Amino acid sequence: MAEDSLTRREPPAIDLRRMTEARVQLGRFGAGLPTRAAQAFLLDHARAREAVWSVVDWDRLVERLADLPVGTVAVESAAHDRSTFVRRPDLGRKLSDRSSHCLAGMPRGSDVAIVVGDGLSASAIDLNAAPLIRAVIGRLQLHRLAVAPIVLASQARVALGDAVGEALGARISIVMIGERPGLSAADSLGVYITYGPKTGTPDSRRNCISNIRRGGLSIEAAAESVVALVLDMIRTETSGVALLTRR
């Protein structure tokens, strides 16, 4: 048949699937997805919803950081549980009273405070936080920067790092936080860096590196970018959009 010979003359179809992890070339029946693709999507959605509601293995993280010279301290936000955390971002940005007292009793005046927050993905922290912290601290020490004890924050939003950085009197805060899970990546870590962290700092004063995970931005590349930003902030005494205009 004519149609068959036409098909045979076609060049091999371009395989877009080798070029991106996006759900390309799924095929279709009319406007509908093939059944298998439709159900694979539903399964991924069910898994992502579960990731939001699971809890970081903080004990394991402490163990994996035990040999670092800086130590760790555990805090929690004013959002007492997951359900409050999801509905009340304002509480996730504030320290609980207990945690405020705890940080108030700590030595002040380091160059860098590192805060690890669960955010919306516990698996991002479980998988990526320890290697990233080690890679960042190694580089900061080469530049003779003083690092405060690592703050492990549960039910935390990004801006909790302002309260922590302020309490510790740090020049710069580095917040490593679980990004909200997507369908294909439920373990993505984001890093937000702020010069002169204080409660009420606008988001435009932060610089962000996102999508740190296996298959995304590598730990080593992320650590390089984090430390480059820290050094630029110390040099220019600013961060966020203002830093971008001066780099």
Add this chain to the structure above:
Amino acid sequence: MPYRTTIERTTFSFADLKELMAKATPERSGDQLAGISAEGPVERLAAQMALADLPLKAFLAEELIPSDDDEVSRLIAAQHDPAAFAAVSSFTVGQFREWLLRPEVQQPQLEALTFGLTPEMVAAVSKIMRLQDLIAVAAKRQVVTRFRSTIGLKGRLSTRNQPNHPTDDSLGIAASAIDGLLMGTGDAVIGVNPATDTVSDYVRIVELLDELRSRLAIPTQTCCLGHVSTAIKAIAAEAPVDLVFQSIAGSQKANDGFGVDLAMLREAHEAVRGLKRAPAGANLMYFETGQGAALSADAHFGVDQQTMEARAYAIAREFQPLLVNTVVGFIGPEYLFNGKQIIRAGLEDHFCGKLLGLPMGVDVCYTNHADADQEDMDALLTLLCAAGVNFVITVPGADDVMLNYQSLAHHDAEYCRETLGRPPAPEFERWLGEIGLTDASGRLLDSPLKLTNDIAALRLLEARHG
């Protein structure tokens, strides 16, 4: 000035206009988070009744956010055209709703009224309209914009092909864009949200999109949705920038949180115009908005999130944009808790944007921590098509692998063409036929020979393919 309603001998009192507006707003988690919502359905209805009796003129007498402190309020006051307002100036909010629904009120009347209305008036009337009202009125108001394609014509639906990639890999972006093109999407724009924020990455992305567009002779526009300050630098370096993008919100303080103000937007608008890439009179700006943006920056001043959203539209319409869309379910369940709230907000934003003269599109979307799913998106998309939405956003398989949320799939655009009879922009529709992607009846075909050959010949793909 306090406002009052009495229902069965119980008097409900609202201290000022912004409290009345907040309590009249249909239930949503963001207003509850802000602590400004009605306590329950009866108080909400009392507020809606008081609002319905309020003269539209009241919004000219009482500002929700004082002009002295806020450049968005100043812009709203400056935009107001008393002559255009005369057609409805004697109405209460309730009478205004009834007037909007009258069959003799059509495109000419609504278009003439555009700058007679303030965002607050439009937000107010939307609060006492049900979904069917929002759809019926929006469907009467076309806002048509042009660049290489003509967007917003009656009975058509355009799409933004959103080929995001987690690390902005050139090949990954191209592959995703091509996947969308093969499904017939991208006539509004092919637009990437960058994961990176440097000028060099911005330039690389717009160059790659421009090569794809020009080599395949696609009648559309391309855009890298980086920060406006990055766009200004890329334009200075003579990068091929079709559209300047920026996220905006409804107060000066909220925009400060985005690192942007009106002066910076004016500078960018001038700069992109200077590139002369579009025919004279073309629309060159692209804005995204979304309920909750102001509250999340603690910059809402006690005003409800839907009214703050409408205020952002005053900024957008100052720049005659090609495209504006609300990213309705992107911001999360703390602002719109579930599918029901997302669906209503999407239709409100579309209605308010259209009445204020914007070429309104919607990113029909949700996140994994919201109580929503793809079925809610099916409902919203279908309702938006009934309302005549200018464009929606589509990604491969509804999964945005960079921003980690679910939007529509390219497949959904085909659903709108097949089932709802909504073809894309006429120039793009012609291109689809010429390239062999659609047959004579406009039905999508798979892997047409000519387009596949053209794609295979792209320098970009040659590097690593075959």
